[in-house]
Amino acid sequence: MQFKHPEILYFLFLLVIPILVHLFQLRRFKKEYFTNVKLLKELSIQTRKSSTIKKWLLLATRLLLLACLIFAFAQPFFKAKDSESSANEMVIILDNSFSMQSKGSKGELLKRAVQDLLENTPENQRFSLITNTETFWDTDIKSVQKDLQNLQYSSAPFQLDFLLTKIETKKHNLPLDIVVISDAVGINQKDIQKLTGRKSVYSWIPEAENKNNVGIDKVSISQHLDNFYEIKVDISVYGEMENDIPVAVYNGKNLIAKTVIQPDTNKKAVTFTLPKKDFHGHVAIEDNSLTYDNSYYFSISKPEKSNVTTIGETAKNEFLTRIYTADEFIFTNTELNALNYNSLENQDAVILNELKDIPQALGTTLKDFYAKGGNIVLIPASESSVQNLNAFLGNFSSLKAGPLLNQEKQITKIAFSHPLYQTVFEKKIDNFQYPKVNAAFTFSGNPSPILSFDDQSFFLGSVTNKIGDFYVFSAPVNKTNSNFQNSPLIVPTFYNMAQNHQKTGISAYTIGENENLILDVLLSKDEVVTIANDQSDFIPMQQILNHKIKLSFGDYPETSGNYSVLKNKEILKNISFNHARTESDLSQRNDNLFDAFTSVNSVATVFDDIHSARTGNAIWKYFIIATLLFLLLELLIQKFVK
Template sequence: MQFKHPELLYALFLLLIPVIVHLFQLRKFEKVAFTNVAFLKHVVLQTRKSAQLKKWLTLCVRLLLLAAIILAFAQPYTSKNNSFKTKNETVIYLDNSFSLQAKGNKGELLNRAIQDIISNVTENDKFTLITNNKTYKNTTIKSLKNDLLQLGFSSNSIPYQSAFIKAKTFFSKQNNTKKHIIFISDFQKNSDLPNIKPDSVYKSHFIQLKPVNINNIAIDSVYISQTTAANTELTVLVKNTGVTIENIPISLYNNDKLIAKTSVSINKSANTTFTLPTNTIINGKVVINDANLSFDNTLFFNINKPTKTNILSINAANHSFLKRIYTSDEFNYTATKTNELNYNLINKQHVIILNELETIPNALINALKGFTSQGGYLVIIPSKTSNTSSYSGLLSNYQIVLNGLVENEKRITSINYNHPLFNNDVFEKEVKNFQYPKVNSHFNTTLKNGSSVLKYEDGNPFLVQSNNTYLFLAAINSVNSNFTNSPLIVPTLYNIGKNSLKSPILYYNIGKENNFDVVTSLQQDDVLKLVNNDINIIPMQQYFNNKVSIKTTNLPNQSGIYTIKSKTETIKNVSYNYNRTESNLNYHDISALKNITSSNSITKIFDTIKSNSKINALWKWFVIFALVLLIIEMLILKYFK
């Protein structure tokens, strides 16, 4: 037992006063003469004994009464620890990812968790609440209740380890506080469980919300599997967690018009194909009907009118290999000679190729510097007889130094598979042995800024990149090299052309960094917007002469088809979808975690925390005891004869 005001216990010394008074018997007795005392002696003896007993009983009762009053004012209490002097700090992580749409015993998991938090957190206790997309610091359930009831699902899910580390940052550095982390999630296997070390400062409580069943069907992805002159085949991949489904309908819409419908049987995964007319603009969505998770029942996509990349080749050598790569269905390819170059064409291009020029005129150097600074891509193929000092005037702008020519045969054997030119399914696997192309002579280089894309067998670079400039270090005409006949020529130059203008793809995933280009001309201070009904977003964008590069990360955060607009002009559409990682309803077993308290009930965890810090106030019992003693004293004085 402990006391809130232990200093009041000194008042117990006052109990000595009635004891002293009783012992010294300060009251004086008078003698009364009586003729015959023989009979009274017996009565006097009995009366003195009764009076003495009554006094001792009264003394004891009064001492206990006074002691009870003093102890009541000292406010005694009991606790499992020194809770009266210790403050609580609580941080709650509430996982509001889409997997919490699953149904539990009492309804949707997230809604049930919100109700349990509201019911179990004391109204005026301060705590910090973290979700996947919001943070409420040092708040109370009273002020947070409305926000909690309106809390929606987040398209961005935080890895469990990151969420745990983030939760710990909200605690103070005080040592006399009890710190509790309450981690509420379904603990899907798409993220590793946090590594929790023994810690006397923090107490971790993990609550796993479990659905009634783990059956879920999701539209995993949509892609174009084949394109012909007349038709485009659109393949839909559907995945299933749970029992086999014999017949699941799949509907395809263009805008809100149903244009095709089919059904598939699915165990773990299945796909189906829809045939669409080629060169038709489609604002599409694929829809299934599944009663479990709803966020993955729809996938939006766009097939826009293709935008061709503008390629300008300035030639002093044969350019037939360029014409074969940059075909008219995807590129606007223009070829010219240096003395016939129309400089007005430069700012309209996305890629400019210098094909084995011996010298580069100063006017062209200045034009190319401006072109690359505006986001244009430059490919430089030197000639065996190129004037290196002339090239230095251009290459110095990209921190590349072209050294002298070396007459030495070398093979091109090394591919940088991590480079953006080759990391998008160009190769099914890393090729270690193939028909290596070779060169008969080459230039050496000093690369101050950039990376090697292709290398010789001795590790020196054959193709280097610095920002959006690519430099071949050897002439690739048929006399000096067989590179134009090798399998590497097509993916290398084709992807340079494609990367120069990143046209929007079928769809993007929300929560990831997405980049695409829009071919348009904007007036000063104009911006592009992404519009979907009432949603109006101005994304990060950079304007160049002939395109606008757009980057999106956290926004938009709702799936759908967004229209790219400049003022009231509609340019094209782009689709965003929720990431499908939440669709797989497989869960960790948190009972294997050490150094935590685990449960599947929010109420149980809060009850445990409250019981550990509960203070049992006893002063009321001492007041009641004092009242009882007062009644006993009155009864003794009145009825004890």
């Protein structure tokens, strides 16, 4: 037992006073003579004995009463078992990722955690609060009350390792009490390494009642018809769903199509037919789980004619005139010696068809063209020198050309999943009539293969800078060297290589992936474009590229939806944004990783545990009670003991 005010114990010397009073009473007895009656004399002796016992009882009672009172003022206590940690700083890590939208017994997990913090955190408790997106250092619950009530779900995944690193970068003078509040979806062993060895770590893992979920992964154009698009909606099913899932397509707020799917497999696909005109809407599903992945926003602009220039001999370019027809393309066929270099920046695709020598100036011009989002197709000539090819390839990739091998090769493999063929084949084909070549250049490097030979080397490969594509053939495609021009692959291959997907495809960007958009627009020096919808707007990073502008979105916007690119109030293009589907699979829960730490089921439990472990057991109140009891006992002795 220890005392908060041990100096008060000096007053125990006061116990001497009642002892002196009882032992050295100043009262003197005076003898009185009465009739010699034996009975009265015996009674006097008994009264004196009873009076002596009463005095000793009163002395003991008063000594104990005074001693208990002095002990009470000294405030005795028993030392806490974890008193060394009583001055620790508290850090609360709160997961506000989309998976916290799932519902527990008391509603959405994040809202339940916020409510628990607001109700059970002591007002005088200082702490730091770290979320996926927000940081509040050394604050109290009243100061962050509004921020907690307005806390939104974040598209940023819960990266515990990153948040712990952020905490470590801020210097702390005292040890930390760390409270982690998360559903543990997506957490792995690496994330908790920084917690290993810490003495005071509490984990609260609220559990969802429903771990099943359905989410829309992607919307793409599966087929171009004369007057319609056929779009494909890819849907993922996590867990076992019993009821059919309704799927609806909205153009703006107008419902234009609806169907249902049976969630009997993990991956589902449903198709819709849309008119070939501007579309600015979304696909939506309904399920009783996460809501962030129930809508996928996308925009389709009315097709524009793509500008295509082919550089090469007119006779060799003849097959391209039958592909790039006037109803869909503005096609230009030019000889190298008649090429207008200034016209290239207005093209969507440039095809170099069997140029024996590619000038350095052309390579430099096309490098800038590629950086601005243009597509380039290189078809080498049999007479091309390896040195000249490599000088040109160096502008776009790490590909290196080797010597031409006069050896027949069969094209045997199609990359059906490559963006070039995603809308061409409904399913993989095994008995396809593959073309062949009589001679091909060897290449080193790692392009994305599109068409490959039987020896696994590529016939057609590609590299991309995310806004433009560079396609390279390893062999000439003239009829002397190959029968590729007679293959069914010739039309979709060259057709899709010439398409500017930012003009003809779906405009749907993923928030946080810092994607880019190239627009044909002329801005003055001080003009900027904005991206806005009815709820919010932001100014993206923008770079002027002659008659074009390059927009970079970074981590914006904060919410998914349909937006428009505006120059002043003029709409330049409709685009859409969606959150990455990284939180949709609730089965990624790894709560067993926190078994080594203190598990709690509420914030109140954390503070109760800390208080009981670090607060000494004060027992002064028991001495006050004892004082009152001895006072009562003295009164009883005075009244009933004669």
